[in-house]
Amino acid sequence: MTLPFAASPAERRLLTEGRLSGPMPWVIAIMMFLTVLAAAGGLALNHAARNVTGSIAQRITIQIVEANPDLREQQTRAAMAALSAMEGVTAVNRVPDAEIEALIEPWIGGAGEEEGIPVPTMIDADLTEEAHDRLETVEEAIIAAAPAARVDDHAQFLAPLAGLIGSLTWLALALVLLTASALAASVILAVRAALNTHRGTIEVLHLMGATDIQIARLFQRRIALDALLGGTIGFLTAVIVLLLLGQRIGAVGSELLGSATLPPLAWLLLILLPIIGAVVSTLVARFTVIGVLKKML
Known part of the structure; x- marks a missing residue:
């Protein structure tokens, strides 16, 4: 089975490739940057919500007035x-x-x-x-x-805050889905544009006996490389922003804000996002090419 990133020298000459030469890698980088930030926000809020509804919510304070x-x-x-x-x-x-x-x-x-x-x-x-x-x-x-004691229940005061954190977490998840949908739409538009540009080459390949799967492999490799390169750039940029924000939050010294941190498992999920983005982009490109080719020829 041929991997989507692998291609022979003859296949590479059929479609021009240039690193960061077109708009597609930069579009993917922007989408991945927004996706990582939204996912990190949702994961951090979820971690904070667990802390709020955990030990802090079960605490009471007694004042002796x-x-x-x-x-x-x-x-x-x-x-x-x-x-x-x-x-x-x-x-x-x-x-x-x-x-x-x-x-x-x-x-x-x-x-x-x-x-x-x-x-x-x-x-x-x-x-x-x-x-x-x-x-x-x-x-x-x-x-x-x-x-003379007065009992204050922390859960009573934290309930509105926990509800707000939950709503923001769902909002972050919605943003991740929206950016992923926008990324898929961008890939579809880029593939359709590439198919129109190389329509003559595709017709020649069909006359030479090339199948739709073989032609789709050319385009999906191009998209996979663009997605992996752009996703890596967007991910690294987002990580720099997250680290700077983490330093700012740590300087505040707030226990509640300090709980909105990313656990190790969350960082692992964020690292997987560029890879997932490249795989999804490759699959979208493959199905788009095959679907368009069936209508063209």
Whole structure:
């Protein structure tokens, strides 16, 4: 079986070939650039959604809002003890006072409690899915141990964000399909134009006994090389853009933005895109040539 990339020297002379000489490789490069960016965005958002709906969504934060510092400390310890004794609570961590002061400093300054402004203590607790489903029972137990406690459910605040991430993920998938469709349409137009240009050569080949499959092999090899070369250029350009964006996101220092990264499996899928693009372009070119030849002759 002859590979689509292989051709004899005689076959190569029938159709002129030039590296990056025509518009087709550059069109494919642009399409592949957009496809890789859209696919990377969708994969990163999917990874972020898994993190959001995973450990973060099962977390609650307890605020002990009590003006008396001694009573506030007492209720904080009681709430932590109650949480540690509960079934389904996987982790209990008290937020350091320095971190709380850093959070409220832009609003009330750096010496809020010294000026008589009570600063609540905060406790983060990670729950299992079963424990999170019975959050009302957990909340009642916390309030029984610490009457000044307020329970904030992260899932309640993250639900709209998770919905937005899901919508953006589907949008990225739609963009990948649209760019792939545009790539296939470009290949069809390029093949039809090449067939019209080499119509005389094709008629001579038919008179010499060449079959439609043999003629299609000439065109599909040309398209395969253009697709592989253009796809590689588009992929490498997209990778450079993704690496630069990754550095920018890392500099922000946001836990949520930091979760929108590409895992190793996602990079493997992105690497396969130029190869998949070349294979699809070759098949589209083959079927287009055979279909047009049946109508021409």
